[in-house]
Amino acid sequence: MSFQEHFDSDNEYADDNINEFDIGKNDDMHNGDIESTEVAQTEDEYKLTEFNEKEKLTEAEEKQEIIVNDVDISTSQNFSNADKDTFDFKSFLDYLKDPRAEPILKYTRSFISQILRSERFYNLKEQQKLLDDFEKFIHKKFSVYEPFKSMEDEKLANAKDCMEKLLTNKLYVKLFSPLYYKSFKRVCAVKEMDNLMFPDDHATIISNDKLIWNNIMEYGAVISLENLETEETSEENIALLNKFLKVFNRELFKMGKFRSPRDKLVCLLNSCKIIFSFLKKRRGDTSLSADDFMPLLIYSILKISNNVDTENYWLLSSMTYIETFRQSEFLRGEESYYLMSFQGALQFILELGQDSLFSKIKVDDEIKFKNKLDERKGFLVAKKIEKEELTKEELYKKKMEHEKNIQEQKNTEEEGLLSSLLSVNWFGSKQEPKSSPSNKTQEQIEIKKQILDKEKEDMESLKEMFPQFDDSILKDVYYTKNKNVPLTIESLLELI
C-alpha cells in the first residue's frame, strides 16, 4: 500500500500503518516489556520471550501475520542489483516460513511487537543500537538454524539485507522521524499527557526538514544555474535538463514512499545517476567531477519547487533514516559518498535562509534577486491562504453534513417513538407515518436554518465579548471548539 499513498496527506496514514502492523494484538504474553529493559537487549531476554511465546505461537495463521504484505515492491529501475534475480525479499520470507527457521521467526516477531508496543520514545542513537543489537543477535542465529545455516556467504548476506528490510518495514512508523512524531502526537492525545517528551534529535530533524522544504519552495523558483556557478547553460540545455529533472523528481518522491533504508538508498543513487547522465549527455565523458555534480545536485533538489503543491518529501529525514538504519556492512564507500553529497546539498539549502545568502550564491543584481524572491514568497503565502480557505470550507461542509445526519437520525427516532406511541393510542385508530419526502426537505431546510441562526447568535455574542479579535479568528476558534461557546471563550481568553 505504501507506494501510492502520500504519507503526509492525512492523519489516517499513520493509523493505517498501525493497524497493518498490529501483529501482536492477540497475544498478551510479552512480559519482556521494552520499557523496563534497557536499550541493549540481551540474549536472555529474547529467550524469555521465546519461552513465553511457545505456548501461544503455534498456529500457522499467526505466523502468516508477520509476513508483510506490501513490501515486495521492485525498487530498481536504473540501479539494479544482480542478486535480486536469485534472492529477493519474497524468497527470504519463504525461507523464514520454513518450519526449521521457526525460532528465528519468533525472535523477530517478538522484537517487532515489543518495539511497536513500547510507549517510550527513543532517540536515534538508542534506536540504532536497538536494531543493531538485534540484527547482530539474529545474524548469529542464522548460523544455528536451517535453512539459513547452510547458506553460502553471498546468499546469507542477502538474508541479512532482507532481515533489515523486514524490520525497518515493520517498524517504520517508529523510526522515520515525521511518522514517529505523528505517533507521538497520538499517544499524547490518547493519554492526555503533557509531560511526554519527544526526542530532541528526531525533533531537530523534522524542524530542519521543514525549513529545507520551505527554502526549496521559496528559493527554488528563483535560483538559476548561474547562481550556483555551474557552467553556463544554453536554453537548449535547460530544456534538456528539465526532462532529466522530471525523472530525478520522481525518484525523490519514491524515496519518501519506500520504507526500507535499502530501497530509499536505491532511489537516492538513482537520482544521482540521473544527474550524471545529464552531464554525460551534455559534455561527453570528459573528466566529470564533484565540481560539476554538486551544484547540479543542489539545483535539481531546489527545482522540486516546479510543482508548487507537492507535499514535503522529508528529504533530510530520509537521509538520516538511511544513515542510521542501513547496516554499516552494506553501506559501501560509493553509497556513503552520495549519501554524504545529498546531505551536503541539503545543508547548503538549509543555510540559504540565513543572512549570508549572497556569499552562497553568485548574483549580479542583488536587489533584483531579492525582489524576485519577495514576489515568490508573496505568491506562496497567497497560495497557502487559498488552500487553507478551501480546506476550511470543506471541513465546514463536512460538519454540516454530519450534523444534518445526526439531526435526521434523531428526528426519525422521535418519529418512530411517536408513531409507536400513537399506534397504541387510546382510540385504537391507526396513524399514518408523518414523514413524506417533501416534509423531509422542508425539515432539513428548517434545521439548517436553526443551526445557522444559532451560529449567528453565538458569533454575535462572541464579538461583543471579544471586540479586539478579528471575525475570522473568532470563527476559527469557534469551529475548532466544535461550536461550544464556553470552550471557545476559554481559548479566546488564553489568546489575550
Place this chain on the structure above:
Amino acid sequence: MIQFKLVLLGDSSVGKSSIVTRFVKDQFDENKESTIGAAFLSQTIKLIDNQDNPDSPEEVSIKFEIWDTAGQERYKALAPMYYRNSNAAIIVYDITDDKSLSKAIKWVNELKERLPTDLDDPNRCIISLVGNKLDLVDDQESNRKISTQEARDFSIDNGLLFHEVSAKNNIGIKEIFQELGEALYNQHKEKQKSKSLGKTDNSKGNIELNRPSTNDSTSCCN
C-alpha cells in the same frame, strides 16, 4: 585487500579531477566499482612488502576510495563532511597560478586543525601536496608562478608528501598514489603490530571505512 579513504581538495581550476581520472583510467582496465558517476572513484594498486621477509616478498593490494569535493569557494563549507574519517588527502594547486598555493596551504591548515595529522599519531591523515600543470612550464619556464623550492619547503616543514605532476601528459601521477599507498600501508602495519602487542587502540581503524555518525557537528543539520 586494505581499503583507504582518500579525499581530494583544491580549487576548481587546478585540475584535481583530471589527476584522479588519469590515475584511475591508466592503472588497470577494471573500473567497475564506480557505478554512479565520476565524483567517487576507486582504484587498487599493488605493493611489494619485503620488510619482514626479504627472501619471499609479499604482494599487497591497496584500494583507494577517492572522494572528490566541489572546488568552488561557495561549497567550501561542505568539505568537512567529506574529509571526516579520511585516511589520506591530496591537496592540489596549479604551479602556473600564483594564488593557488596559498589556497592549498589553507586546506592544509584546516585539515591539521580538524583531523589527526601529527607524525606520531597512529591514525593520522596522510597529506600529499600536489602541484599540477607541469606541462605548461616545460617549454616556457616563465609560466611558472610557484617555485618547486617554496612548495617543497612548506611540505617538509609540515610533514606532507610532495609532487609536481602533469595530469595532461601523465607525468608523476602514478608516483603520488604509490607513495601514499606505501605510507598508508606502513602506518597500517604499525598499528596492527601495536595491536597485537596488546596496546589499546580506541580510535578508528584504517580498514573501517567512513560509517557516517549521526552526531557529528559537521554532518548535515543535526
